[in-house]
Ligand code: DPP
């Protein structure tokens with residue numbers, strides 16, 4: 107198995123100007139006829155097309171049928187030996203969507219035909235140069251039984267529709283914008299359709315169409331409203347307007363990822379489209395708006411300007427995640443959005459950097475591209491874009507984006523092209539900043555301060571050091587924007603942006619009349635770890651007084667990390683908490699302020715994953731026991747204010763609206779603490795019974811799950827029977843069952859596997875059970891006897907033949923075995939070896955498992 111390297115890139119030997127595709131849909135044998143207009147770019151090379159799992163029926167070159175001596179066929183490609191400067195190639199293949207459980211290429215989601223072509227799925231539909239730098243204009247004809255398939259959809263504009271003499275519906279589509287094959291899409295099925303329209307800033311009318319399962323129409327309106335908000339936001343913020351006359355979104359129940367930005371025809375995991383108060387949580391609503399936005403924003407950053415090769419994935423993903431984050435921040439609580447993003451970086455991304463799969467946001471070596479749709483490429487990629495905006499300023503950044511899009515419209519570009527445009531508008535040398543694209547790992551920032559009262563001088567020092575990663579031993583100093591705020595006793599403050607571009611640097615501030623408390627890395631201005639010398643009082647002061655809400659939250663996180671670290675190292679003796687802490691927490695409970703979601707975050711302890719990333723060797727048991735000890739202590743000490751706060755918070759009927767979201771969140775945090783106390787069992791019942799919405803219902807279930815097994819069993823049984831016919835809600839049930847901390851979880855998971863709605867072929871179901879278990883149940887996943895690891899290994903092996911992409915995602919928590927104690931190491935490694943020992947594992951799994959065992 108050979109990996110591809112970024113440095114091996116060569117421009118395509120052939121280009122394709124036009125593609126004419128015809129699909130005769132059939133579950134067992136769909137006939138695909140593809141007519142390609144080909145132009146040679148380089149002499150003396152044969153025409154090599156990608157193709158997998160295709161049954162070739164015939165090939166003709168300029169109308170002449172070829173015979174087997176004219177071409178060569180193997181498992182991954184078709185090579186045609188003699189091809190003129192320009193020609194027309196007609197290829198006929200059969201494919202079997204019904205048997206496509208990998209959900210790449212053309213497959214069936216229930217009765218619906220749909221496609222997923224990114225990254226390399228188009229080669230499972232037809233022979234083609236399946237690489238993002240081959241852009242062509244597509245015409246698509248779809249034929250299917252007229253009764254069963256009222257809707258036959260593809261990219262672009264509908265050209266014609268009729269019923270043929272065999273009773274088949276025949277629909278033709280044309281997409282005027284040249285695109286790479288990964289943006290091709292086809293959908294055939296029967297749906298309920300929500301329609302609307304959007305008038306663009308230049309006055310064009312765009313027809314909006316949302317296709318959902320029959321009967322689900324009322325659950326689609328929030329997604330459609332979100333789409334209109336996204337379209338308007340991109341015009342206002344970046345002057346970017348939609349370009350086709352029609353924008354379609356289809357929700358399907360079988361999907362490997364969140365959603366896909368196919369030109370004019372987005373395909374979504376139904377989880378990120380469907381919502382109503384009864385079945386969706388505030389978090390679901392948030393995710394829908396942000397993912398609808400994300401896919402829409404790709405129309406410019408991804409589709410109009412695409413990637414030259416897959417190593418450049420962050421060019422579109424990092425940038426588009428940044429754009430969707432900015433959109434969400436403008437639609438709701440900006441502080442909360444940022445806190446969410448920071449949590450993700452500090453858990454999954456830091457963990458990835460410390461794992462055998464460490465890679466820069468622009469990876470250099472890839473065996474299976476599906477393995478690089480990562481939190482590093484996406485979310486650290488977005489952090490890199492955010493730092494660029496911080497360095498250049500919002501306006502210059504927006505100008506740079508505009509220049510990049512104008513310069514490369516209709517092209518396949520690179521990360522360097524993007525940076526070049528930014529550099530050109532900023533007239534600023536970005537060569538050191540470029541290192542963020544090629545260097546992996548999490549820098550450690552060490553910060554210190556010295557105050558000289560006689561001279562009224564403050565000297566701040568910063569040092570950076572990036573530890574070696576699995577993929578790179580040597581690291582260089584990066585350009586790191588460090589935002590700070592100086593807090594003075596007088597309540598006055600100053601804010602500054604420090605640029606750190608050497609290993610160590612000092613910054614002198616004159617005319618400072620008292621020693622301030624320094625808020626380092628305000629708003630998480632760079633994706634780094636911070637080591638700063640703070641006292642408890644400093645941190646509590648920041649939590650009270652910092653201007654930036656993220657900094658206030660972060661101070662509490664740091665406070666708890668330190669207490670927990672002390673508890674972890676102090677053998678048996680119990681670390682005390684200062685009285686000032688309880689006073690502050692009580693104050694927040696008594697006066698939760700206007701941003702109650704923020705207050706809820708201030709009151710929440712860091713989770714296991716955040717804490718774990720602060721240790722090279724993760725002290726699993728001690729972390730878990732420290733978290734639960736402090737949680738219990740807070741519940742006991744603050745019982746009264748928690749209970750008054752809880753009782754004072756009331757909403758009207760459910761609305762997804764900022765103030766209510768914050769209120770529900772704060773109430774859920776109170777409930778979670780109160781559930782720790784023995785006399786609060788009835789509270790959980792009441793909360794559950796009185797809930798008129800999924801957010802409150804989940805709050806009751808989650809609180810019970812973490813504290814009262816008996817109540818949890820009772821409530822979850824009621825929940826499961828009430829929602830037994832709703833797959834998306836059953837996913838929540840599966841996830842709750844699988845993340846319960848007690849050892850009955852194994853039996854409970856077994857029982858869920860027999861639920862009528864569970865299916866190994868549906869990624870949402872599998873993830874609901876097993877990602878919840880491996881990622882949100884540290885107690886049982888990391889059991890010292892290895893039973894948790896074994897369960898995951900068995901699951902991964904069972905899944906790999908069906909869906910390698912999902913199997914490879916699921917295996918991730920095992921890869922970091924080196925970060926655990928000897929006993930756990932052994933058992934995790936044994937689980938990995940069991941996987942590696944199977945004769946025919948997928949490339950997806952092979953790449954990850956082998957990197958880990960190397
Ligand atoms: N390109 C897709 C997305 O991130 C991945 N499925 O939006």
Ligand code: ZN
Nearest residue numbers: 400404423426
């Ligand atoms: Zn994306």
